[in-house]
Amino acid sequence: MTAHFLRLLPFGALLLVSGAAPRNALRICADPNSLPFSNAAKEGFENKIAELIGKELQRPVEYVWWAQRRGFVRNTLTAGSCDLVVGTASGVEMLATTRPYYKSTYVFVSRHDRGLGVTSLNDPRLKQLRIGVQLVGDDFANTPPAHALANRGMTQNVTGYTVYGDYRQPHPASRIVDAVAKGDVDIAVVWGPLAGYFAKRSPIPLDVVPVRPRVDLPYLPFVFDIAMGVRRGDSTFRASIDGIIERRHASIDSILADYGVPRVDVSLARQGAGQ
Amino acid sequence: MRQRRLLAGRRNARAFVTMASMIALAVTACKPEPSRATPSVNAQTGAAPANGEVDLGADDGQWVRPAKDFASTRFSALSEINTTNVKNLKSVTTFSTGVLRGHEAAPLVVGGTMYIITPFPHFVYALDLTKPGLPAKWSYNPKPELASQGVACCDVVNRGLVYDNGRLFFNTLDDHTIALDAATGQPVWNTKVGDINLGETITMAPLVVKGRVLVGNSGGEMGVRGWLKALDESSGKVVWTAYHAGPDSDVLIGPNFKPFYAKDRGANLGVSSWPPDAWKIGGGTMWGWISYDPDADLIYYGSANPGPWNPEVRPGDNKWTSTLFARRPETGEAVWAYQLSPHDLHDYDGINEQILIDLDIGGRKRKTLVRPERNGYVYVMDRLTGEVISANAYGFVNASSGVDLKTGALQYNPEKEPKVGKVIRDICPAAPGMKDWQPSSYSPKTGMLYIPHQNLCMDEEGVSANYIAGTPYVGMNVKMYPGPGGNRGQVQAWNPVTGKQVWAVKEDLPVWSGTVATAGDLVFYGTMDGWFKALDARTGALLWQYKTGSGIIGQPITYKGPDGHQYVAVLSGIGGWAGAIVAGGLDPRDSSAAAGFVNVTRDLPSKTTKGGMLYVFSL
Numbered sequence: 082m083t084a085h086f087l088r089l090l091p092f093g094a095l096l097l098v099s100g101a102a103p104r105n106a107l108r109i110c111a112d113p114n115s116l117p118f119s120n121a122a123k124e125g126f127e128n129k130i131a132e133l134i135g136k137e138l139q140r141p142v143e144y145v146w147w148a149q150r151r152g153f154v155r156n157t158l159t160a161g162s163c164d165l166v167v168g169t170a171s172g173v174e175m176l177a178t179t180r181p182y183y184k185s186t187y188v189f190v191s192r193h194d195r196g197l198g199v200t201s202l203n204d205p206r207l208k209q210l211r212i213g214v215q216l217v218g219d220d221f222a223n224t225p226p227a228h229a230l231a232n233r234g235m236t237q238n239v240t241g242y243t244v245y246g247d248y249r250q251p252h253p254a255s256r257i258v259d260a261v262a263k264g265d266v267d268i269a270v271v272w273g274p275l276a277g278y279f280a281k282r283s284p285i286p287l288d289v290v291p292v293r294p295r296v297d298l299p300y301l302p303f304v305f306d307i308a309m310g311v312r313r314g315d316s317t318f319r320a321s322i323d324g325i326i327e328r329r330h331a332s333i334d335s336i337l338a339d340y341g342v343p344r345v346d347v348s349l350a351r352q353g354a355g356q
Numbered sequence: 357m358r359q360r361r362l363l364a365g366r367r368n369a370r371a372f373v374t375m376a377s378m379i380a381l382a383v384t385a386c387k388p389e390p391s392r393a394t395p396s397v398n399a400q401t402g403a404a405p406a407n408g409e410v411d412l413g414a415d416d417g418q419w420v421r422p423a424k425d426f427a428s429t430r431f432s433a434l435s436e437i438n439t440t441n442v443k444n445l446k447s448v449t450t451f452s453t454g455v456l457r458g459h460e461a462a463p464l465v466v467g468g469t470m471y472i473i474t475p476f477p478h479f480v481y482a483l484d485l486t487k488p489g490l491p492a493k494w495s496y497n498p499k500p501e502l503a504s505q506g507v508a509c510c511d512v513v514n515r516g517l518v519y520d521n522g523r524l525f526f527n528t529l530d531d532h533t534i535a536l537d538a539a540t541g542q543p544v545w546n547t548k549v550g551d552i553n554l555g556e557t558i559t560m561a562p563l564v565v566k567g568r569v570l571v572g573n574s575g576g577e578m579g580v581r582g583w584l585k586a587l588d589e590s591s592g593k594v595v596w597t598a599y600h601a602g603p604d605s606d607v608l609i610g611p612n613f614k615p616f617y618a619k620d621r622g623a624n625l626g627v628s629s630w631p632p633d634a635w636k637i638g639g640g641t642m643w644g645w646i647s648y649d650p651d652a653d654l655i656y657y658g659s660a661n662p663g664p665w666n667p668e669v670r671p672g673d674n675k676w677t678s679t680l681f682a683r684r685p686e687t688g689e690a691v692w693a694y695q696l697s698p699h700d701l702h703d704y705d706g707i708n709e710q711i712l713i714d715l716d717i718g719g720r721k722r723k724t725l726v727r728p729e730r731n732g733y734v735y736v737m738d739r740l741t742g743e744v745i746s747a748n749a750y751g752f753v754n755a756s757s758g759v760d761l762k763t764g765a766l767q768y769n770p771e772k773e774p775k776v777g778k779v780i781r782d783i784c785p786a787a788p789g790m791k792d793w794q795p796s797s798y799s800p801k802t803g804m805l806y807i808p809h810q811n812l813c814m815d816e817e818g819v820s821a822n823y824i825a826g827t828p829y830v831g832m833n834v835k836m837y838p839g840p841g842g843n844r845g846q847v848q849a850w851n852p853v854t855g856k857q858v859w860a861v862k863e864d865l866p867v868w869s870g871t872v873a874t875a876g877d878l879v880f881y882g883t884m885d886g887w888f889k890a891l892d893a894r895t896g897a898l899l900w901q902y903k904t905g906s907g908i909i910g911q912p913i914t915y916k917g918p919d920g921h922q923y924v925a926v927l928s929g930i931g932g933w934a935g936a937i938v939a940g941g942l943d944p945r946d947s948s949a950a951a952g953f954v955n956v957t958r959d960l961p962s963k964t965t966k967g968g969m970l971y972v973f974s975l
Contacts, residue, residue: 216664244825248553272826
């Protein structure tokens with residue numbers, strides 16, 4: 082199944098769905114293999130939030146699947162085959178973003194039994210540890226921790242794991258968390274929602290600790306507001322989504338808590354099961 | 357238009373009977389025609405391999421691979437169309453490809469048939485040159501996976517087919533290499549050589565050398581590991597794989613590896629010039645051009661830039677990315693290598709064309725390799741040893757100050773090194789380099805290289821490094837703009853012996869098409885707003901132009917039709933990285949879109965529209 086994951090699932094669906102969807106369907110642009118965010122079996126928290134939005138709008142939810150890569154927005158939302166991206170950094174220029182509905186952070190992930198207690202990029206012990214970090218390829222940008230560690234002269238003790246991972250696997254992004262559990266690296270710096278979800282499911286107890294500083298000077302943020310995205314110009318639709326985010330924030334918070342999303346915008350109590 | 361087509365049709369029909377026997381020979385018997393090349397071209401291209409095979413690439417009646425001959429001259433000895441009569445050149449046939457993305461491929465002509473390949477989904481058409489209107493003899497649809505479009509970085513382009521021994525070979529975006537029977541269009545074999553699930557795609561045109569089909573991957577943006585593979589021409593089986601990073605055994609470096617410069621010598625540099633394990637996702641793909649010298653029995657090609665893009669994450673030379681290799685075609689064994697841009701700072705992929713010519717330099721006959729490189733220098737190298745004879749800038753360069761010919765080292769300008777939290781302004785050339793994939797041509801008649809290229813600089817702002825997994829990709833804030841002079845593109849004639857420009861024709865838009873040079877002393881190329889032009893090869897004077905339906909980013913060719921007359925052909929159809937704003941419908945308000953290219957092509961949508969079309973011209 083996994084070898085043919087991509088072949089079978091997502092992109093045939095692109096054509097079917099956009100042609101056959103009910104006229105009033107809420108068409109979601111999403112990655113079919115990107116847990117904990119979304120997948121074709123609708124097991125991600127963005128799938129749950131999409132269902133909630135669909136109920137509020139009284140419209141059936143349909144998906145247009147496309148891998149989350151450069152060109153995702155262009156090939157889905159901008160192409161007009163779907164109307165809503167459930168997770169995007171707030172203020173991204175490619176689309177029109179709604180009010181943010183959560184704020185998360187990069188986190189340190191390490192084995193609980195190691196008792197490392199690293200909370201800051203400035204912790205001198207990091208230089209002695211093997212560190213896993215999420216990387217993209219030679220595509221003009223990288224993740225904040227990749228830059229922050231390099232700025233501190235840490236490159237020889239750093240192992241890169243591509244954020245895209247091996248797309249043949251059912252949740253390609255989990256490899257960096259697995260590497261911590263297996264002991265391939267001592268600690269990893271991972272985007273919060275990923276780390277929270279996979280740490281929760283790890284048979285080996287893992288510590289998930291927000292990265293400090295939140296903004297590495299001169300300006301390298303580790304915390305991000307996450308919003309939903311609509312096409313630029315769809316201001317009426319955006320306003321209706323904004324309204325739902327405001328009305329249903331408690332339900333959305335509860336979904337995020339179920340998935341262990343580390344939050345920096347709500348109290349720990351509201352995060353419930355989050356570690 | 358219709359009348360012209362009918363006239364051409366009649367001419368073709370008349371020629372049909374007399375040419376029929378030759379076509380039958382060329383197509384059904386799968387035996388190459390005897391070479392009709394002039395001796396001078398033969399000497400330049402080394403068209404008669406030691407094994408006695410005749411290379412169709414030396415036959416000026418045909419065009420069997422994108423670069424025409426193994427030496428990649430893209431020179432035709434045909435001269436029916438020349439500086440005197442080119443003003444009478446007319447469009448005689450058009451053919452819609454049915455595809456709207458960027459058409460970068462060269463048409464091929466073998467016997468009485470023209471073969472073209474489109475961008476994704478890679479339709480292949482065989483057009484009958486012997487019949488009026490060039491009707492299709494067959495077409496083939498490889499049905500690549502739709503998902504591969506989501507993996508390609510820049511556009512879903514294909515740089516061409518190659519013909520050898522009765523078969524056509526090409527690559528698909530979803531990583532298949534396919535052999536077709538050229539007579540019937542039936543697939544002979546189909547080999548999956550990469551995986552889109554790992555971020556790999558293929559956009560390059562293969563080269564067939566000594567029974568090996570040579571294929572390289574794309575996808576450095578996704579953190580893939582670059583390679584070149586050789587497939588057995590008859591079975592499609594992978595014979596060897598040469599990686600461009602990692603241990604010597606993976607790079608196919610053995611006891612016969614003799615780099616010219618000390619900087620490129622040492623064991624397992626593909627591992628030790630990286631942070632631990634970083635070579636495994638280090639890029640160094642190969643999506644450009646390969647040349648072959650039959651006398652030396654060496655193939656030549658360069659690898660792409662290292663990943664991640666951010667140089668501070670990967671201290672070291674990052675071998676063997678942005679590196680020129682000389683290898684044995686049968687085994688892949690590396691004979692020498694020269695790293696063009698060690699520890700690349702600015703996305704200067706090293707995949708450009710290399711033209712193999714013999715030059716008199718300093719009173720000595722040198723077997724050279726001439727390479728207009730992305731980093732802004734025309735390298736003239738000894739192709740037997742890897743020595744850099746000269747490396748002169750062919751445009752405005754400030755990212756580096758030159759190449760040290762003693763050590764072979766590129767002299768970087770530390771002020772232009774990108775850093776997070778710092779805005780670096782005015783880096784020249786910009787990320788696509790002084791020249792990207794678009795291939796040059798060389799005329800042995802004039803001794804000049806005809807280089808199509810861009811003139812762009814860029815600002816890099818490392819402040820917006822905010823990639824977050826699971827959300828839409830936000831690129832680094834790269835903004836490109838025109839370089840000195842204000843023109844975004846140029847075609848120039850370059851004398852590789854003196855290392856100096858002879859003439860230059862400025863173009864408003866980047867010149868993203870290839871050039872072809874002819875013995876009629878003409879140079880053909882196309883512009884991104886759709887003009888197909890003929891220049892005087894000696895002066896650069898514009899002698900003829902024709903407006904095609906869409907921007908041109910393809911590779912023009914010229915050939916002798918079944919009627920014995922010379923034709924010129926090109927695919928029109930805007931796209932590619934430079935034309936992505938039109939082909940991909942990008943938002944002109946998003947200045948960092950297409951990795952910064954949108955900022956400098958914002959006017960393109962008002963100058964051209966998309967649509968793939970073949971144009972054939974004759975007198």
